[in-house]
Amino acid sequence: MNEKIMEEYQQYLRGKYRKSHTRKNYYRFVSNFLEWLSETKGQSIEELKPEDTHDYRTYCQERFTVNGNVGRLSALNNFTGKFLGREDLLIYVPDSEQSNKQVLSKEELDKYVASAETSLEKMVVSLQVDGLLRPSEICELKLGNIDFENRKLYLDDTKTGNNYIIMSRSLAGKIAEYKGQRVSPKKEEDEDRLIIIDKGNCKGLPPTSSRPDFVYNLTKRLAVRAKIKRNVYPYLIKPSVITNYFNENVNPKTIQRMARHKYIETTLRYDHTDDMTVKEFLDRKYNKPQTIENVDKEGLKEAAEVLQRLIDGEIDIKKLAKEIESLKHKEHKYDMAYR
Numbered sequence: 001m002n003e004k005i006m007e008e009y010q011q012y013l014r015g016k017y018r019k020s021h022t023r024k025n026y027y028r029f030v031s032n033f034l035e036w037l038s039e040t041k042g043q044s045i046e047e048l049k050p051e052d053t054h055d056y057r058t059y060c061q062e063r064f065t066v067n068g069n070v071g072r073l074s075a076l077n078n079f080t081g082k083f084l085g086r087e088d089l090l091i092y093v094p095d096s097e098q099s100n101k102q103v104l105s106k107e108e109l110d111k112y113v114a115s116a117e118t119s120l121e122k123m124v125v126s127l128q129v130d131g132l133l134r135p136s137e138i139c140e141l142k143l144g145n146i147d148f149e150n151r152k153l154y155l156d157d158t159k160t161g162n163n164y165i166i167m168s169r170s171l172a173g174k175i176a177e178y179k180g181q182r183v184s185p186k187k188e189e190d191e192d193r194l195i196i197i198d199k200g201n202c203k204g205l206p207p208t209s210s211r212p213d214f215v216y217n218l219t220k221r222l223a224v225r226a227k228i229k230r231n232v233y234p235y236l237i238k239p240s241v242i243t244n245y246f247n248e249n250v251n252p253k254t255i256q257r258m259a260r261h262k263y264i265e266t267t268l269r270y271d272h273t274d275d276m277t278v279k280e281f282l283d284r285k286y287n288k289p290q291t292i293e294n295v296d297k298e299g300l301k302e303a304a305e306v307l308q309r310l311i312d313g314e315i316d317i318k319k320l321a322k323e324i325e326s327l328k329h330k331e332h333k334y335d336m337a338y339r
Contacts, residue, residue: 002044006031009079010027012083021136025071026075026079028075029071029075030078032072033056033076036056040055053080054091057073057092066094069093074093077090103244104232104236104237104240105244106247108226108240109241109244112125112222112223112237115222119181122174122178123174126170128219128241130167130170130171131167131171133165134238135235138195138207139215140156141155141193142156144192148176151172153171166257182194185205190205195214216233216234220232220233238270243270243271243272255267
């Protein structure tokens, strides 16, 4: 019975969700639930009770991370509430926890971009940095979806709001350059695919969203070539670019559109500004930070000059008092709290 229900659920997912990654994950998570239900409680779908889904939620909380459970429990609610129509089986799904990734600095991003050598590498890097595309989106790009005249690149399979990106002139140029050097695909059905792998066992074949290791391996290779001594992976590039845009005071609405986010809150979640970034900003803002040590040295030098003028007979006691008041006033200028 479970097999028949899952076949029907798979058809339901095909009709409701355009993105294959979403369909795949929902199907997998629900399969895992049914396996747990059978092994732990010896029950089938027809015997489902509210306490069963609540017990499964407790099971997940004890074994998996909060962010992992967001997708896992959302899939279960989709299956029980929307597909089965059993609202009594719905369970609470926790909010995901935002982690503050240690993103790449502008200098590291520049090194990463500069490390690309072939036309294919340069195009993929530009799709990551200028286009802010995910690995799965990059793998599925098609030649017929490129509008060079209006600088638009359409996406067939995306989970974000807009189904196209606005290409920078640099990105458009790199795509045009790659097109002139693109190897011929092995299969006629792949003629419209933008990326055709040019070496190795997969030469002549396109990468796929279900196997996005092409972008992963390329990212790793370029990071090593750029001598970036930290873990660099495709999903680090997008938050790094967005965080650096925020640091450069780019209008958040501009960043939102570039990232194709429906809500500005989503864009803000990609901003991973850390303490070091704040310190660097303050140092740039004030050029040379005024420290207590600096202020003391400057004040002592000026006080010594005033005293020397008194010794030389250039000023009297009354004038000395006025000069000291003037020095006290100057201290406020160097006090960071007054700036």
